[in-house]
Amino acid sequence: MNQLRMIQPDDFHVHLRDGDCLARTVPDTAARFGRAVVMPNLSPPVTTVAQAADYRERILKHVPDGAAFEPLMTLYLTETTPPAEIRRLKESGFVRAVKYYPAGATTHSAAGVKTIEKVYGVIEAMAELQVPLLIHGEVTDTEVDHFDREAVFIDRILAPLLVRFPQLRVVFEHITTREAVDFVDQGPASLGATITAHHLLYNRNALFEDGIRPHYYCRPLLKAEGHRKALVAAATGDCARFFLGTDSAPHARRDKESACGCAGIYSAPYALEFYAEVFANAGRLDRMESFASRNGAAFYGLPLNQRRCVLIRENQRIPDALPFGGETVIPLRAGGTCAWRASADE
Numbered sequence: 111m112n113q114l115r116m117i118q119p120d121d122f123h124v125h126l127r128d129g130d131c132l133a134r135t136v137p138d139t140a141a142r143f144g145r146a147v148v149m150p151n152l153s154p155p156v157t158t159v160a161q162a163a164d165y166r167e168r169i170l171k172h173v174p175d176g177a178a179f180e181p182l183m184t185l186y187l188t189e190t191t192p193p194a195e196i197r198r199l200k201e202s203g204f205v206r207a208v209k210y211y212p213a214g215a216t217t218h219s220a221a222g223v224k225t226i227e228k229v230y231g232v233i234e235a236m237a238e239l240q241v242p243l244l245i246h247g248e249v250t251d252t253e254v255d256h257f258d259r260e261a262v263f264i265d266r267i268l269a270p271l272l273v274r275f276p277q278l279r280v281v282f283e284h285i286t287t288r289e290a291v292d293f294v295d296q297g298p299a300s301l302g303a304t305i306t307a308h309h310l311l312y313n314r315n316a317l318f319e320d321g322i323r324p325h326y327y328c329r330p331l332l333k334a335e336g337h338r339k340a341l342v343a344a345a346t347g348d349c350a351r352f353f354l355g356t357d358s359a360p361h362a363r364r365d366k367e368s369a370c371g372c373a374g375i376y377s378a379p380y381a382l383e384f385y386a387e388v389f390a391n392a393g394r395l396d397r398m399e400s401f402a403s404r405n406g407a408a409f410y411g412l413p414l415n416q417r418r419c420v421l422i423r424e425n426q427r428i429p430d431a432l433p434f435g436g437e438t439v440i441p442l443r444a445g446g447t448c449a450w451r452a453s454a455d456e
């Protein structure tokens with residue numbers, strides 16, 4: 111198959127940032143995706159519906175003419191988020207979910223959750239109102255090896271949480287391990303998971319190819335090859351609760367190429383092409399539409415996008431760098447090639 115025509119996909123996990131950066135991120139994401147779940151880890155974080163409304167307006171100003179792009183907003187869960195905010199969220203119609211960052215797990219997560227018991231009241235309101243909780247699933251305990259943090263999170267936090275709140279809708283975000291795949295696969299209908307293009311394409315060797323590679327550094331970290339294979343099997347398999355979430359997370363080049371570089375990979379401009387490469391390599395292009403355009407919409411209770419897009423098997427070169435709010439950002443696989451090209455259709 112050298113061409114794939116499919117329903118326009120959605121990105122169920124993206125970081126658009128703010129200010130000047132929106133001129134880069136919004137057109138890049140809107141060129142490929144009909145909708146995107148927008149992460150709230152700005153500085154300061156988006157913790158209220160009122161802040162999400164303002165942020166949404168700033169995003170919409172950068173949607174190119176002719177693009178039909180809907181940002182699906184989220185709130186950042188803190189230990190002081192009141193349950194009343196969940197009711198306001200539900201009434202808003204444009205805030206769709208709440209993001210759970212364990213404090214210290216990643217970029218701008220300091221205001222996140224340290225003690226899960228403190229957010230039980232809010233989570234109860236979410237379960238009642240069927241508001242999805244989007245979870246960054248890694249423990250931050252310094253005694254736990256970085257590569258084990260997701261698996262330990264399942265045992266310590268996620269499994270008990272689902273038992274305590276059986277009605278709660280949960281998206282286990284950017285899963286990276288065999289353990290996470292199995293947990294979601296065997297889990298209830300209320301549990302879904304996003305998978306990034308970079309975790310499907312690369313194993314942790316990419317971080318150390320001829321030297322240290324900061325542009326392959328993200329949280330959760332890339333994992334060993336066996337885990338990558340389990341992710342590919344999940345994305346291309348039959349379980350409809352795995353869906354596309356790029357976790358495209360740009361940082362300026364100098365913030366990545368630093369003695370203490372930021373976590374995050376900028377994949378948005380070629381994300382769809384990268385996913386096509388994964389599905390083609392697995393001989394499962396026939397499964398791409400489910401993963402990219404159907405499963406996430408079904409999980410979130412959204413209609414399918416009306417537009418269509420086409421993926422063509424044709425080499426394209428990935429630029430070395432891209433302008434990014436007065437700085438530059440290095441996209442995933444900069445200077446390399448991707449075997450697919452996406453274009454809009456209809």
Ligand code: DOR
Pocket residue numbers: 125151216217246327328329330359360373374375
């Ligand atoms: O690598 C990451 N970057 N992982 C996250 O969870 C956050 C993100 C960011 O905001 O930069």
Ligand code: ZN
Pocket residue numbers: 123124125149357359
């Ligand atoms: Zn993220």
